[in-house]
Amino acid sequence: MRNDVGMKTIRNIVLICSFCCCLVAMAQSPDSGVVVSGSLQTDVLLPQEDDAIGTGSYDHSWLTNTYADVSLMSRNIDAGLRLEYLDRPLPGFENDFSGWGLAHIYTRMHCKGLDVTVGNFYEQFGSGFILRTYEERSLGIDNALMGARVVAEPLKGVRVKALSGYQRHYWNYNDALVSGGDIELNVDQWLPALKKSNTYWSVGASFVNKHERTEDIMADPTHKLRLPENVNSFDVRSQLQKGNVSLLAEYAQKTEDPSFDNGYIYRRGYVAMLSGSYSKRGMSLLLQAKRSDNMSSRSRRSIGGNSSTLSYLPAFTMAHTYTLASLNAYATQPLGEWAYQAEAGYTFKRNTLLGGRYGTSIKLNFSHIHSIDRHVLGNGQRGTDGYGSAFWRWGDETYYQDINVQVEKRISKPLKLNFMYMNQVYNKTIVEGEGGMVRSNIFVGEGKYQFSKKVTLRGEAQYLSSKDDDGDWLFGLLELSLLPHWMITVSDQYNVGRTNIHYYHGYVTFNHGSHRLQAGYGRTQASYDCSGGVCRFVPASRGFTLSYNYNF
Numbered sequence: 287m288r289n290d291v292g293m294k295t296i297r298n299i300v301l302i303c304s305f306c307c308c309l310v311a312m313a314q315s316p317d318s319g320v321v322v323s324g325s326l327q328t329d330v331l332l333p334q335e336d337d338a339i340g341t342g343s344y345d346h347s348w349l350t351n352t353y354a355d356v357s358l359m360s361r362n363i364d365a366g367l368r369l370e371y372l373d374r375p376l377p378g379f380e381n382d383f384s385g386w387g388l389a390h391i392y393t394r395m396h397c398k399g400l401d402v403t404v405g406n407f408y409e410q411f412g413s414g415f416i417l418r419t420y421e422e423r424s425l426g427i428d429n430a431l432m433g434a435r436v437v438a439e440p441l442k443g444v445r446v447k448a449l450s451g452y453q454r455h456y457w458n459y460n461d462a463l464v465s466g467g468d469i470e471l472n473v474d475q476w477l478p479a480l481k482k483s484n485t486y487w488s489v490g491a492s493f494v495n496k497h498e499r500t501e502d503i504m505a506d507p508t509h510k511l512r513l514p515e516n517v518n519s520f521d522v523r524s525q526l527q528k529g530n531v532s533l534l535a536e537y538a539q540k541t542e543d544p545s546f547d548n549g550y551i552y553r554r555g556y557v558a559m560l561s562g563s564y565s566k567r568g569m570s571l572l573l574q575a576k577r578s579d580n581m582s583s584r585s586r587r588s589i590g591g592n593s594s595t596l597s598y599l600p601a602f603t604m605a606h607t608y609t610l611a612s613l614n615a616y617a618t619q620p621l622g623e624w625a626y627q628a629e630a631g632y633t634f635k636r637n638t639l640l641g642g643r644y645g646t647s648i649k650l651n652f653s654h655i656h657s658i659d660r661h662v663l664g665n666g667q668r669g670t671d672g673y674g675s676a677f678w679r680w681g682d683e684t685y686y687q688d689i690n691v692q693v694e695k696r697i698s699k700p701l702k703l704n705f706m707y708m709n710q711v712y713n714k715t716i717v718e719g720e721g722g723m724v725r726s727n728i729f730v731g732e733g734k735y736q737f738s739k740k741v742t743l744r745g746e747a748q749y750l751s752s753k754d755d756d757g758d759w760l761f762g763l764l765e766l767s768l769l770p771h772w773m774i775t776v777s778d779q780y781n782v783g784r785t786n787i788h789y790y791h792g793y794v795t796f797n798h799g800s801h802r803l804q805a806g807y808g809r810t811q812a813s814y815d816c817s818g819g820v821c822r823f824v825p826a827s828r829g830f831t832l833s834y835n836y837n838f
């Protein structure tokens with residue numbers, strides 16, 4: 287395991303001692319009722335070189351990402367730890383994740399109205415604009431804080447959070463101290479008239495401070511930047527729900543934070559969001575708008591990528607599950623964007639003209655992301671305010687647009703069909719750095735036939751039509767489910783536009799109780815894996831795969 291010495295080592299020793307003391311306290315408590323739970327996840331690749339898809343060479347005959355979690359829970363005290371083995375990491379994890387050791391450890395004491403955690407923890411204030419720490423293994427994200435967190439409910443309808451700690455950066459911890467607090471008030475708890483009218487209203491406010499020592503960053507060959515040691519972020523929000531209608535308004539602001547992401551400019555950061563939804567049986571409607579400007583925030587100013595992020599900006603695009611629909615997924619641009627999303631769903635009732643015997647569901651989604659207006663201030667270089675931006679004005683570029691319609695229709699008791707059409711505009715240069723504008727039309731057909739209670743066959747046929755980038759794509763999939771234990775899947779993604787390369791996969795999955803074992807073979811295309819507007823580059827690979835998951 288690769289760790290810095292000094293203060294980081296001392297902190298780890300303190301955490302381990304606290305964990306051991308917690309175990310002793312549990313064991314000595316006569317009514318502790320200790321419950322042990324955990325999980326094991328291991329993904330193994332036996333790689334093969336493939337010049338056709340550009341895998342490159344490998345230093346090892348097998349690669350793996352393995353995680354083991356153990357948690358102990360009792361009436362008032364919990365504890366847990368996670369071991370990670372990535373000494374031979376999977377493709378895309380090589381540069382920073384390589385290593386092994388104790389990655390996560392915590393003790394938690396809780397009673398009525400008070401919750402205290404010492405060690406590693408995850409937290410989110412509001413929508414995450416100024417603070418969101420979380421784990422997403424597929425994206426290589428684990429930006430947990432190590433320190434202390436207190437959550438208290440001193441009064442009815444009031445929740446207060448306070449925290450302070452250092453953020454994980456792969457196998458080390460950044461030197462910046464991150465501290466903050468959050469308060470949330472459920473107003474309806476104090477006003478009975480709101481409850482009687484089926485109205486729920488909450489308001490919240492958050493504050494985060496990042497204290498980071500200055501670095502030698504040059505504005506030009508002879509002048510150093512005077513970097514702020516303290517960066518403060520603020521967030522306010524209000525959410526109102528009455529019956530089937532819900533409204534959320536949130537605004538966040540950040541003080542001067544010169545960083546690698548923004549080119550070391552001194553402009554402040556802002557984000558504003560308005561979201562409204564309506565839902566009832568058989569009908570739903572969602573409308574959202576968001577403007578962000580220079581809101582990238584990290585606990586280490588001189589790095590990029592997905593590591594050490596403090597802020598999170600939710601993606602205002604649909605999370606597609608179909609392969610070709612997610613081929614060009616959008617990554618949120620925290621340095622500035624206007625984002626809009628609208629979604630409407632309706633289910634036609636059974637035994638009507640459009641509903642038929644079993645009913646018909648239709649969903650329409652529209653997403654559009656555009657650049658913000660920018661005008662250069664001074665020379666726009668590092669050490670200046672960089673640019674100015676009028677709030678309501680758009681810039682000149684479309685970053686992403688997606689219009690899609692989905693129809694779900696049960697034809698008979700054993701047969702169900704899904705169809706989707708999507709028109710997509712994807713600015714590959716903005717998201718990936720090069721590639722220009724990619725315009726495509728995507729068609730998807732999915733069918734599921736249940737032969738018996740234990741046997742189900744599902745199939746997908748997808749077609750992406752485009753004159754840009756790699757041109758047209760075809761995708762097909764068959765999945766046979768044999769309950770309660772087996773699933774067999776075969777698929778092929780074929781480029782018929784430029785490369786004429788097949789990306790084929792075959793898997794056999796076995797489930798038994800808390801165990802899941804999957805074995806497979808195939809090719810993986812070099813692409814970006816995205817979730818929630820955050821993306822990670824996945825290099826091309828080929829070989830045998832083995833995955834095992836166990837929960838206890």
